[in-house]
Structure formats: C-alpha cells, structure tokens
Amino acid sequence: MADRVVLMIGTKKGAFVADAAKPRKSFSLRGPFGAGIPAYSTLIDTRGTPRLYASSCNPFFGMKILRSTDMGKSFKETKSAPAFPKDDGRALANIWSLEAGGGKKDLLCGVEPASLFRSPDGGDSWEMVAGISNHEHARKWQPGGGGLCMHTIVRDGNRVHLGISTGGHYLSEDGGQTFRAANNGVGAGFQPDPYPEFGQCVHKIVRTDKAPGRLYMQNHGGWADWTGPGGPRPGIGVLRSDDYGQSWRSIAKGLPSDFGFPIAVHPHDPDTVYVVPLEPTTRTCPEGAPAVWRSENGGESWHRLTKGFPKKETYFTVLRDAMDIDELKSPALYFGTTTGQLWIGRDGGEKWECLFDALPPIHNVKVAVV
Amino acid sequence: METVTIHVLGALRTYCGGAEQLHTSARTVRAALDDLERHQFALYRNICDETGAVRRHLNVFVNTENVRDLNGVETKLSPGDVLTILPAVSGG
Numbered sequence: 001m002a003d004r005v006v007l008m009i010g011t012k013k014g015a016f017v018a019d020a021a022k023p024r025k026s027f028s029l030r031g032p033f034g035a036g037i038p039a040y041s042t043l044i045d046t047r048g049t050p051r052l053y054a055s056s057c058n059p060f061f062g063m064k065i066l067r068s069t070d071m072g073k074s075f076k077e078t079k080s081a082p083a084f085p086k087d088d089g090r091a092l093a094n095i096w097s098l099e100a101g102g103g104k105k106d107l108l109c110g111v112e113p114a115s116l117f118r119s120p121d122g123g124d125s126w127e128m129v130a131g132i133s134n135h136e137h138a139r140k141w142q143p144g145g146g147g148l149c150m151h152t153i154v155r156d157g158n159r160v161h162l163g164i165s166t167g168g169h170y171l172s173e174d175g176g177q178t179f180r181a182a183n184n185g186v187g188a189g190f191q192p193d194p195y196p197e198f199g200q201c202v203h204k205i206v207r208t209d210k211a212p213g214r215l216y217m218q219n220h221g222g223w224a225d226w227t228g229p230g231g232p233r234p235g236i237g238v239l240r241s242d243d244y245g246q247s248w249r250s251i252a253k254g255l256p257s258d259f260g261f262p263i264a265v266h267p268h269d270p271d272t273v274y275v276v277p278l279e280p281t282t283r284t285c286p287e288g289a290p291a292v293w294r295s296e297n298g299g300e301s302w303h304r305l306t307k308g309f310p311k312k313e314t315y316f317t318v319l320r321d322a323m324d325i326d327e328l329k330s331p332a333l334y335f336g337t338t339t340g341q342l343w344i345g346r347d348g349g350e351k352w353e354c355l356f357d358a359l360p361p362i363h364n365v366k367v368a369v370v
Numbered sequence: 371m372e373t374v375t376i377h378v379l380g381a382l383r384t385y386c387g388g389a390e391q392l393h394t395s396a397r398t399v400r401a402a403l404d405d406l407e408r409h410q411f412a413l414y415r416n417i418c419d420e421t422g423a424v425r426r427h428l429n430v431f432v433n434t435e436n437v438r439d440l441n442g443v444e445t446k447l448s449p450g451d452v453l454t455i456l457p458a459v460s461g462g
Contacts (some may be wrong), residue, residue: 354421
C-alpha cells in the first residue's frame with residue numbers, strides 16, 4: 001500500500017530526494033546526488049519496484065543518467081546515456097526530460113538538441129527515435145533562450161505528445177514511431193506569422209486520465225502588445241485542447257499575464273488546472289507578489305491563490321518542470337524556485353508553506369505517492 | 371617501446387577500472403584519443419562527444435603545453451610524453 005510521498009528535486013547542484021508520510025507534515029531531505037552537477041530532469045517511475053532517475057548534466061564530461069533502486073538513498077550511473085549515432089553530426093548538450101515509456105522498463109528521454117531517445121532496459125542502453133529526431137522539421141527548429149530542447153514528453157496509450165522549444169507540439173499516434181506537428185491554434189510571438197505550422201516556443205504540456213483528449217499547455221505568451229507584422233497576439237500563452245492535441249484554444253482570459261513556464265492539472269478533476277503567471281520581461285512574479293492561479297472550470301475563469309506567500313518584494317521564477325501535484329485525495333501542489341525555495345500548496349493550493357528555503361536553484365520538481 | 375603516458379583525472383578513474391595512468395603508442399593526440407575510443411570507451415565518452423570533438427570545457431595538455439597553443443588534436447606525441455586532460459576552471 002502506498003504510504004510515502006516522495007519528491008525529487010533537480011537543482012543546479014544535483015538532485016535531492018525528500019519524503020514524508022502521507023499526511024505530509026514533515027519532509028526529510030537527502031542529497032545532493034550527482035553533487036555539483038545540474039540535474040535538469042528527474043523521474044519517479046512507480047511501475048513495479050519504484051525507481052528514481054535524474055539526469056546529471058555535466059558541462060565537463062557530458063551527460064549521465066543516475067538511477068536509484070532504494071527509494072533515493074543512493075544513486076548509480078546507468079550503463080550508458082543517450083548519445084547520437086557517430087555519423088549524425090549532433091552531440092548531446094543536455095538532458096531535459098525523462099518519462100516512463102510503454103514497456104515495463106521502457107524509458108523516454110528528451111534532449112538538447114531537440115531529439116528523443118528510448119531505452120528498453122531502464123536506462124542502461126539507448127537508441128535514438130528517428131521519427132522525431134530526424135523529422136523533416138528537425139534541422140529547422142531554432143533554440144530558445146534555454147537551448148533547443150525537447151523538454152516535455154506526455155504519453156497517452158499509443159499517443160505521445162512532445163513539447164519542443166522552439167519547435168512546438170508534435171504528436172505521435174503510433175506509440176512514438178512517427179510524429180507530426182500539431183500546432184493548430186498555438187501562437188508564436190517572435191515571428192511575423194502568428195500561427196506557423198511549427199516553431200512555437202511551447203513551455204509545458206499536461207494531461208489527465210480523467211478526461212480523454214483534454215490537454216493543457218503553457219506556451220510562450222506575453223505578446224498582447226506587439227504592434228509589428230502580424231499584429232498583437234493576446235492570450236496565446238495558456239491553451240487547452242479537447243481533441244487529443246489536434247487543435248488548441250486560448251484559456252488565458254482573466255490571468256494577469258499569459259506568460260509562465262509550468263502548468264499542472266488536478267489528478268481527480270480535469271477541469272482544475274494551475275499556472276504561475278510571470279511578467280514576460282522579468283519572468284518573475286507580477287508586482288513582486290507571488291501567486292498560483294487556479295481554474296476550476298477548465299480555464300473559463302481563474303482564481304488567485306496566495307495564502308502563505310509573501311505579499312510583496314518577492315521576485316522568484318518557477319521553471320517549466322518545477323511544479324507538480326500529488327495524487328492524494330486532497331492533493332498538494334509543489335513548486336521550486338530559481339532562488340532555491342521549495343513550496344507546498346496544501347488542499348489543492350489553498351494554503352502555501354515553504355518546505356525548504358535555501359536549496360540550490362531548482363530546475364524541476366516531481367512527486368509520487370509510493 | 372617507450373610509450374606516451376595518459377594521466378587520468380581522479381574523477382574519471384571510475385571509467386577505466388581505477389587506473390591512474392594509461393599508456394599508448396599513439397603518435398598524435400588524435401590517435402591517442404582513438405586508442406581510448408577502442409580500448410576505454412567509457413573514459414573516451416567523458417572526454418570526447420559523439421562527433422569525436424574534445425568536450426568544450428576540457429583542456430588537453432602534452433607535458434605542460436595546452437594543445438590549443440600547439441596543433442590541436444593533431445599535435446604530435448613522442449615517447450615519454452605525458453598527456454593530461456583537465457577540466458577548465460569555471461563554475462558558480
């Protein structure tokens with residue numbers, strides 16, 4: 001019976017593991033694992049015996065995957081990490097996403113430059129997925145500020161959704177063999193064509209089993225005031241799809257900013273979705289007052305959640321992979337900041353509390369009940 | 371035949387069975403790296419990326435000279451030379 005809430009926290013200085021009994025009163029912290037090396041992605045794989053993974057993105061010696069089979073008490077490098085074929089001409093620059101794949105020990109890994117790798121054996125061996133890595137668009141994608149990264153992998157049976165910055169949303173309906181751009185309604189603000197076929201700067205995509213076909217996207221917003229070619233693009237930052245990602249529509253109305261990085265959906269109510277609006281210029285909390293915004297009607301309206309946060313003079317940033325929500329009956333949200341704070345939002349975000357105040361800059365946060 | 375010594379940084383010894391030094395009869399830095407690729411692939415992968423390039427933040431020295439100031443990976447090696455690969459100073 002699942003009785004522990006486990007957090008993985010990927011930071012600039014390595015990965016941390018925190019856990020607590022189900023009431024989540026007190027979390028204990030272990031780490032850093034892969035000490036001193038940035039961990040841009042983590043994964044808690046709850047299939048069978050839980051396994052914890054972290055990318056260890058060593059700027060000197062290259063990319064590694066760390067794996068724990070003892071619930072995060074210790075980590076070891078897997079036997080190999082993703083690598084491009086020798087004649088490909090590309091070299092791995094970063095590991096941005098790790099997700100469980102279709103088979104019992106399958107893993108998927110999104111990297112920079114934007115490409116997908118698959119492991120059949122829990123990370124010990126890897127092969128490049130040519131259907132997206134060598135897609136006809138792949139050499140036309142451009143790097144965003146964080147690099148040309150495949151940062152989001154969302155699986156839904158035979159469907160695989162990928163988020164690429166800046167490439168947009170790509171969809172596979174054959175288990176991840178072939179992909180096509182699926183960006184109908186996904187805007188871009190940094191080029192004259194507001195709705196290109198591909199090349200959008202998608203920030204994060206989430207889904208829930210509770211509503212087949214429903215997806216939410218945090219896209220690169222902040223272009224309402226653009227007056228150049230193509231005109232203003234209000235509300236392109238927060239989007240919803242009800243047709244498995246074939247098309248998208250804005251749900252940003254009512255938010256103080258449509259710019260942000262993470263987005264999370266309630267595990268039991270597909271109409272409840274959370275974002276962290278940021279000012280597009282500074283990418284920090286609007287007016288220095290942190291807030292998570294929640295919609296309980298699929299994005300038709302939004303409510304500001306602030307209880308427990310500082311009311312002023314707080315300018316933190318929450319990155320795309322740095323917010324998650326657990327699956328307990330009354331779920332808690334968790335997010336980490338680039339200034340090293342880890343927050344918990346109990347009762348679906350009603351009450352916020354800082355769990356850890358001085359971690360290294362946080363890149364990602366994952367939670368599971370095991 | 372006298373060989374070239376490759377000094378292995380402590381952090382990388384786990385990738386070559388704990389060896390502090392390796393030896394090669396290669397006569398250029400590139401040939402020495404090729405030798406590592408054939409015989410010590412895990413260590414090699416830490417030093418060179420998939421394209422065969424020495425990783426960006428590493429410096430390769432022949433004795434006390436950075437090969438960047440010599441002839442890059444085409445720098446010639448002579449018996450008795452010591453090849454040292456070190457991370458550049460950086461951080462924050």
